[in-house]
Amino acid sequence: MYQARIPSRSEYLPIRSYRYHLRRWGPATPGEAPLILLHGWMDVAASWQFVVDALADTALGQRHLVAPDWRGFGLTRSCHANDEHPSHYGDADHYTFADYLADLDLLIARINEGLNRAPDAPVDLVGHSMGGNVAMLYSGIRPQRVRRLVNLEGFGMPASRPSQAPGRYAKWLDALQGLRQGELALKTYADVHGVARRLMKTNPRLPAGHALWLAHHWAAPNAQGQWEILGDPAHKVISAQLYRADETLEIWKRITAPVLAVEATDDSLAQWFKQGEYSLAEYHERLRVVPNHRIEVIQDAGHMLHHDQPQALARLLETFLCQ
Known part of the structure; x- marks a missing residue:
């Protein structure tokens, strides 16, 4: 099984009636800006571990990294949830992007305060997929609070x-x-190896050892011994x-931070949507409204590019965030 080079430290913060779980890596140096990592849909904060380990060999090796489990994912649960059941997250029957934005707004303030920084001091954001979409919206709504932004395949949706x-x-x-x-x-699995096989089926590039390590964080056994996915x-x-593309573009126009948009060579949009419904070319056209952005492509990677090529992504992050 994969062995983490830099193990994470867990922490919980009260955020808007949720007990938010955060993973932290690296020294928490007072006054220094943190790098906040935002995972995607049906994923967890631990998903960043492979990139964190790859960053150890870069100039970002001593950077303080923080990754939350979004509400309803991983170990983040409503204060009203039953902690004895790993799949019980509270009483929510749906989730909205507005809540993710409000959660992130408070999370940044609390993380900054813990580092003896002003609550609205700018931070660096890296978001994958859904997390990338949230980061893009947040950076246009609170432009003064984001220094640099990396969007990993947070494409948005068809108009x-x-x-x-x-x-x-x-x-x-x-x-x-x-x-x-x-x-x-959500489907349950007889053991953690079943969860690992599920992860490898979704992403054939994921090595078996990485899948088994991730499975221990992506799922947990219930009272009957079945492994349940840690997602509501x-x-x-x-x-x-x-999804209002016109409203989204008005928000993107107000992003002042430099933006690095990272894509995989596998065309995720072509796999998800019918021809003509939403394409990579349309996404690139939307990005034109972002004042300061550039696009990079990671070779031999799919949508889970932070799993497929963590070293290549780490090099891109080093070049972009250390400028």
């Missing part, structure tokens, strides 16, 4: 039309009913609101 709203609300209501009836329950099934409930 929507107002005529889709009635159907979207209906799908949301149907999904809530399905959640209550247990139709959205309510995350599978579709958003009630349409």
Whole structure:
């Protein structure tokens, strides 16, 4: 099994009725800006371990790194959750981007205060997928609080039309009913090796040893001995609101931090969406509104590029964040 070079330290912070779990690496030097790592959908903070270990060989090796488990993922749970059940996260029946933004706003303030910094002092953000989307939005809403931003395949979603709203609300209501009836329950596994095989099936590039290490953080055994994914099934409930690309672009226009947009050679958008629905070319066109950005591509990697090529990503982070 993979052996972490720089083990993380766990910490919990009260954030908006949640007991937020954070992983920290590196020395917490008072006054120095932290680098905050934001994971994606159905992932956990421990997912950054391979990149953290790769950063040990760069100029960022002594940087203080912090990665939260988003609400409803990993070890972050509502204050009303039953801690005896690993898959019980509280009473939420859906999650919204507005909540992620509000959580991040307070998290940055608390992390800064713990380092004897002003609550609104600028930090560096790295976000993957959903975490990248949150980071992009946050950087346009609170531009003064972000020094540099790295977006790892946080593409956003296809543009929507107002005529889709009635159907979207209906799908949301149907999904809530399905959640209550247990139709959205996550699959369980007989042992941790089953979880590792699941991770390798999703990402064939993931080495077996890495998958087994990650499985211990991505899932946990329940009272019956079955391994459950550490994610709230309510995350599978579709958003009630349409994705408004026009609103998103207005926010992106207000980003003042330099932005590094990192992509994998595997075209994730081509795999997820029908031809013409949303493409990499359209994403690049959207990025044109971001005042100061550049695009880098990591070779031989898929959407989980921080697992596939952690050393290559670490080199990009070193070049960009040390400027």
